[in-house]
Amino acid sequence: MYLQKQFLVVNMCGIIGVIDRGRSGMDGSGIKEALSLMNERGSGEGAGYVAYGIYPDYPDYYALHVFYDNLVEPKKKVDDLLEKWGRIVQQEEIPTYEQPGLRKKHIPWRYFYKPHKDLVVGSSTPEDDLVKTLVMDINSRIDGALVFSSGINMGVFKAAGWPEDVADFYRIQDYKGYIWLAHNRYPTNTPGWWGGAHPFNLLDWSVVHNGEITSYGTNRQYVESNGYKCTMFTDTEVVAYLFDILGRRHGLSEDLVVKALAPPFWDEIDAMPERQRKIDHAMRLTYGAAQMNGPFAIVVATSQGIVGFTDRIKLRPLVVAENGNKLYISSEEAAIRVMDPAVQNIRMPRAGEPVIGRVIV
Amino acid sequence: MTLGSVPLRYKVSIDHDHCMQCMRCVDNCSYGVYRVEGDKIIIDSRKCTACHRCISMCPRDAINLQERPVDYRSHPLWTAEAREDIINQARTGKIILAGMGNALDYPVIFDRLVLDACQVTNPSIDPLREPMELRTYLGKKPSRLDFRKNDEGDVELVTELAPNLKLETPIMIGHMSYGAISLNTQLSLAKAVTEMGTFMGTGEGGMHRSLHPYQDHTIVQVASGRFGVDIDYLERGAAIEIKIGQGAKPGIGGHLPGEKVCVDVSCTRMIPLGSDAISPAPHHDIYSIEDLAQLVRSLKEATEWKKPVFVKIAAVHNVAAIAAGIARSSADAVVIDGFRGGTGAAPKVFRDNVGIPIEAAIAAVDHKLNDQGVRNEVSIIASGGIRNSADLAKSIALGADAVYIGTASLIALGCRVCGNCYRGLCPWGIATQRQDLVDRIDPEIGGRNVANLIHAWTLELSELMGAAGLNSIESLRGNRERLRGYMLDEGMLKVLNVEPVGA
Numbered sequence: 057m058y059l060q061k062q063f064l065v066v067n068m069c070g071i072i073g074v075i076d077r078g079r080s081g082m083d084g085s086g087i088k089e090a091l092s093l094m095n096e097r098g099s100g101e102g103a104g105y106v107a108y109g110i111y112p113d114y115p116d117y118y119a120l121h122v123f124y125d126n127l128v129e130p131k132k133k134v135d136d137l138l139e140k141w142g143r144i145v146q147q148e149e150i151p152t153y154e155q156p157g158l159r160k161k162h163i164p165w166r167y168f169y170k171p172h173k174d175l176v177v178g179s180s181t182p183e184d185d186l187v188k189t190l191v192m193d194i195n196s197r198i199d200g201a202l203v204f205s206s207g208i209n210m211g212v213f214k215a216a217g218w219p220e221d222v223a224d225f226y227r228i229q230d231y232k233g234y235i236w237l238a239h240n241r242y243p244t245n246t247p248g249w250w251g252g253a254h255p256f257n258l259l260d261w262s263v264v265h266n267g268e269i270t271s272y273g274t275n276r277q278y279v280e281s282n283g284y285k286c287t288m289f290t291d292t293e294v295v296a297y298l299f300d301i302l303g304r305r306h307g308l309s310e311d312l313v314v315k316a317l318a319p320p321f322w323d324e325i326d327a328m329p330e331r332q333r334k335i336d337h338a339m340r341l342t343y344g345a346a347q348m349n350g351p352f353a354i355v356v357a358t359s360q361g362i363v364g365f366t367d368r369i370k371l372r373p374l375v376v377a378e379n380g381n382k383l384y385i386s387s388e389e390a391a392i393r394v395m396d397p398a399v400q401n402i403r404m405p406r407a408g409e410p411v412i413g414r415v416i417v
Numbered sequence: 418m419t420l421g422s423v424p425l426r427y428k429v430s431i432d433h434d435h436c437m438q439c440m441r442c443v444d445n446c447s448y449g450v451y452r453v454e455g456d457k458i459i460i461d462s463r464k465c466t467a468c469h470r471c472i473s474m475c476p477r478d479a480i481n482l483q484e485r486p487v488d489y490r491s492h493p494l495w496t497a498e499a500r501e502d503i504i505n506q507a508r509t510g511k512i513i514l515a516g517m518g519n520a521l522d523y524p525v526i527f528d529r530l531v532l533d534a535c536q537v538t539n540p541s542i543d544p545l546r547e548p549m550e551l552r553t554y555l556g557k558k559p560s561r562l563d564f565r566k567n568d569e570g571d572v573e574l575v576t577e578l579a580p581n582l583k584l585e586t587p588i589m590i591g592h593m594s595y596g597a598i599s600l601n602t603q604l605s606l607a608k609a610v611t612e613m614g615t616f617m618g619t620g621e622g623g624m625h626r627s628l629h630p631y632q633d634h635t636i637v638q639v640a641s642g643r644f645g646v647d648i649d650y651l652e653r654g655a656a657i658e659i660k661i662g663q664g665a666k667p668g669i670g671g672h673l674p675g676e677k678v679c680v681d682v683s684c685t686r687m688i689p690l691g692s693d694a695i696s697p698a699p700h701h702d703i704y705s706i707e708d709l710a711q712l713v714r715s716l717k718e719a720t721e722w723k724k725p726v727f728v729k730i731a732a733v734h735n736v737a738a739i740a741a742g743i744a745r746s747s748a749d750a751v752v753i754d755g756f757r758g759g760t761g762a763a764p765k766v767f768r769d770n771v772g773i774p775i776e777a778a779i780a781a782v783d784h785k786l787n788d789q790g791v792r793n794e795v796s797i798i799a800s801g802g803i804r805n806s807a808d809l810a811k812s813i814a815l816g817a818d819a820v821y822i823g824t825a826s827l828i829a830l831g832c833r834v835c836g837n838c839y840r841g842l843c844p845w846g847i848a849t850q851r852q853d854l855v856d857r858i859d860p861e862i863g864g865r866n867v868a869n870l871i872h873a874w875t876l877e878l879s880e881l882m883g884a885a886g887l888n889s890i891e892s893l894r895g896n897r898e899r900l901r902g903y904m905l906d907e908g909m910l911k912v913l914n915v916e917p918v919g920a
Contacts, residue, residue, distance in 0.1 A: 268539040270886035273814075273898030281787040306561045312572075321548050335574050341558045341581065342793070344891035351539050351886070368888065369547055371540055 069254070070094030070240040071264040072386040073355040074395065075362045075413040080381070081109060082236060084228030090391040091219040091238040097266075097387065100157075102241030102253035103222040104214025106262040107233030108359050111209045114168045117145055118187050121205035121212055122194075123162035123250055130200035131165070137194065141186060142171035150213075151227065158217040158225050162202075162250055166211070181304065184259050188284075188300070191258065195287035202251050202287075207260045210359065214239075214253040222253075234415070235357050239264040251288055258296040260358045261303070265292040266387055267352030267372045278345035298346050299356055310356075310363045314410035316343035318368050355385050361414035370407035377402040383413035420508060423501050424487035427465040431458060435479035442471035442480060447842040447854055468835040470844035502765070515765035516838035516848075518665055518757045518802060518824060526776035526905070527808045531918060533899040534884040542883040549879045550889040553819050555656075555796040556581030556725040556749040579749065582636075582656050582725055584819060585614030586875040587890060588809060590867075591754075591800050591821030592638050592658065592729075594620025596673050596682045596694065597761040597838070598827075599855040600627065602847045605830055605863025607631035612864070613871045616655060618821070621671070621696060623685040624650055636727065639716065641670055642696035644686040648719060656749070657716050658727040659709070661700070664758025664775070664801040666767040667731030671696040677841050679850045706739075710746035717747055725749035732756060732778035732801065733771075737785035743795065744786055750796035752821065753778045757802025759824040761848055762839030775801040776815060780913045783816025783895055792895075806877035815913065816895040829870040830863050 072090050076082060084105060091103065111119050120138075124131050138144055150164040171190070176182035191203045205212035210233070213226040219240050223229070239254035255262045269275065269291040276286050279297040282305075286293055295317075302313045316339055319325075325336045340347070351371030355364040364385035366374050377384045377392045377399040384392040384399060392399055405411050429450060431442075438458070443451040448464045451471070465482070472480045489497045502513055535541040542549070557579040567573050590606050597620060604627060610617045611634045618636045619628070623645020628635060637654030639646050651657055662668065673682075673694035683690040703709050713726050728743045729752035730736065740751045755775025760768065779799045786792040799812045800821035812820050824834065831845035838848035846857035882888070885899050893899065901918040902910045910917060 268886070270535070270539060270899070271892035271896060273896035274892055274894055276898075277787050277895050281790050281792060308562075308564075309572075312564070322550055322552050323548070331571070331573065335564075335572065338559075338562055338574055338576065338578055340891075341554050341578065342560070342562050342576075344558075345792070345894070347889060347891050349887045349889060349892035369542070 069242050069266045070097030070387045070391070071238070071254075071266050071353060071355055072384070072391050072395075073237040073264065073357060073362050073364065074235070074382060074384050075357075075415070076234045076381050077361075077383065077413060077416045078381040079109065079234040079415055079417050081232030081234055083230070083232050084223060084236065086395045087236045087238045088220060088223035088228060090386070090395040091223075091240050093391045093394050094240050094388055095218065097242060098219065098240035099242045100218040101243050102214070102216050103219040103239065104212060104241075104253045104255050105223065105226075105228050105236060105238045106205070106210065106212045106255040106257060106357065107228070107231050108210040108235040108357060109233045110211055110231040111168070114146070115209055117168040117170055118183075118206060118208055119211050120167040120169050120203055121150065122165045122167070123202045123204060124165055125162060125200035127163060127165075130198050133198045134194055134201050137190065137198075138167065138169060141175060141190060142169055144169055152225050153227060155217070155221045155224055158215060158221040161216065164213075164226075184304065188259060192285040192287065196285045204251060205257045207257060207262070208359070210260070210262070212255050212257045212262065214255065215250050216253060235359075235362060237262055237264045237355055237357050237362070252290055254292060256288065256290070256292050256296050258293075258300055259304070261296045261299045262357045263292055263295045263299070263354060265295060265352060265354045267354075267367070268350050269294065269348050269352060270350030271348055274345050275348060295348070295354060295356065298348075302343070302346065303358075310361070310412050311410050312339070314363060314365045314408070315339055316346050317348045318365055318408035319347060320408065321368065353387060359415075361412060363413075364405070364411045365409065366405070366407055368408045373404075374411075375402065375404055376411050381416075383411075385411055385413075420504055423504055424485070424489070424497075425462050426485065427462060427467050428483045428486035429460050429462045429465050429471075430481045430483075431460065432479045432481065435477040437477055439476060441474045441476070445470045445474045445844055447844045447849075447851070466835040466837045467833070468837070468844050469833040473831075513765040514762055514839055515768050516760065516762055516836040517834050518759045519769050520836070521769045523774070525802075526774050526909070526913075527804075527811055529903050529905045530776070530811050530913075530915065531901050531903050532807070532810060532814070532881060532885065533901070535886040539886045541886055542888050544879040544883045547883070548888060549883060551586050551875060551878065553584040553587045553890055554581040555584065555798065555818055557795065558793045560790070560793045580723055580725055581749075582616060583614075584616065586871060586878075587813060587819035588613075588871050588874055589615050589636075589798070589819055589821050590617035590826045591823040592618030592620040592636070592660065593761075593823055593827075594622025594638075594644075594673075595625050595685055596622040596677055596850070598847055599849055599858065600625055600681065601855050601858040601860050601863065602827070602830060603628060604860035605858060605867055606826060607634065608860060608864030609826075609867035609871060610634045612868045613875075615871065618658060619654070621645070621660060622682070623687065624653055625681065625685045629653065640696055641698070641700045642694060644688060644694055644696070647687075651716065651720050651724075654724065656725040656727060657720065658729055658752065659712060659716070659748075660729045661703070661709070662729070662731035662733075662754070663760065664731045664754030664756050664772055665760035666763035667733050667756075667772045668698060669764070669767060670698040672762065674839070674841070677850050682850060706742040706746070709743065713747045727752050727798065729754060731758075732773045732775055734773060736773065736778045737781040740782040740795075740797075741785050741789055741791065744789075744791045745794070748795060750798055750818070751782065752798040752800060753782060755799070755801030758800055759827075760838075775799055775803075775812070777909070777912050779812055779815040779817050780915075784914055787895075806874040806881065809874060810878055810881045810893065811900065813890065813893050814896050814900045818894060825870065826867050829866045830858060
């Protein structure tokens, strides 16, 4: 049984993200090459991709990607649960192509799903809340099933293997997205577990993360007290939940969310002009338990854009580059250059400084 | 004389080869152990409390002290103490009084919790070279913030924040009243907290005028006797604390004997000279949680909602639910005092048997408040038996925002935990109002010593956090991932919500 409690997973790894702010689709071949270039940062035990805009035929339906250990018991339970709370308009096995270095360990399945929003009371985002609850419920209660992607018109593709094998396993070159994130994993725990690979996703939020969150215990308690269940046994999943709480439920902008997670130091805040100081002071008091500590570089994506940032003293690398409508964020400049040899404005953001790319159409 | 005398508790002797007859021991002992007859120093060991004042003042190390020099027949159940307590009560028919904290040999949970450090997968942080943030704000915090854009398109904060206390280090000094301790002791503590950017409690004894220069670093207490409380007192404090209970004696009140009520104490407490100051067991205007909420609101109204109001309770079995109730009032912080908390005087049966350890209480309260989604509504201040920076770090990792220390700060002033505070003869000048004894503390030097202690713990906490890969105190708070239990049973691990070592 792979999908049960393991020790906490921490991650080293290489990350890369790209957005075309004009929403032009890019197929997955470029990011596959970029990620493979960072194989020095991985160990062949986990890689993954997420792309936005890949299911234009289902623009209003939640695309649920699920790992099944078999299609008998767990699937029946998941189908029943989904049918009880909404409508499955389409479901199929995600097409995969076994590679010499990558055998199928779980059966990746996808649903296009519409929740019955009138079943939820007291929420301004009933559909999101219902899907979130279903994801938490399936992942914590149904053995042999793991929902690893649950947003609209987007999808995660991940497995335990080298980046190129995982890419070819799913043939990500067949998908066209305007945002891609990718992650090359060097696991120190649960190496064989597909669920432990990045990106992590909840609803519209996807996260790739290089590092280790030393504040995990505090952050976990904070997200759990807000109704989330940590089921993936990796520190990265709390990032997705923190973005969901602060970004979606509290309505904070991306730069304010980053400010909550990697705030300025008190010395800096004390020296700010009054209006700014008041905001930063209140942010730290209110969101202390959401603050993330330890070394990390993170890129988060939604259908509206991407944001990259590092920890407050930048203990993990992060490089940014641009070319026209395209914005790249990566662990390594070389990876960006493989994808796009003509990039410009290459720079390294300061510790804790958010780098934001928003769609403009 | 049916009962006769019990064996000596301590046996004091002087090594006459070393003694130079300077008489410092005679002068320093306020319990009357030593007296001079001719050119000889005569010792009455029966009066000794093992306060070590004579030993620390002897320039020749000529004094020797032995505990229990006379053996009883050994017995695992009928210990010497059990036998002596019975003899004592057979003689007097009274409740046995005791000082300082719980003296029974319960396992110390702190000593079965170990902290974490980084290796390879993440770098430890060197606090000498990188920022390390211990600044702590105590008080209500909103659960979310709302912003709006003004006409110029700038983001503005809409949410109003309640006043919080700002601490430069999460170590405060707990409430010890003027009366229970001397003015010079309070002055020493006040100087120390002012220098270190933190706070001390006044206790239920009012605020002596010589503390006024330090009032911005004091928390004034309102307890069941209401001693020393008027609007001037409330307005002077940086915060107000309602004391419901105390870890050393949960469920009962206090009693300051009239002998300790000198002119200054009587003025500060606003009670007649020489009268016993008795704090009732409950507040007679608080018989339920809604009554407490009313008092919190009344104090806030009286001080125009400018000051945080804390509520202190003893750690008892149901502490988590009580704290959740307090969180729902307008209170800004709940102070939990564990069963090892110190006291000037408590019935021994309470001191040693009532209440629960602070470690379990912090974890239970933090868990319950998180469970109910109200953790942001109150800060948690832990107290009762915090001995060093490791206990401090572990308290915060279990969920506390800050701690109060009491006994530790007194040890920094000379206290040797002899436990005779209630007798008013403290030879160190701490738990006494006798002027010649009080004068033994110079508040300048005392303040320096206490500030040193807080500074040292602050440095050690920074190092522990840096080693664990944390550079702000928020990320240690409630971070049980950084703790492991060593030889704790499964039930205890569950209460603490901590994994065992190796997991």
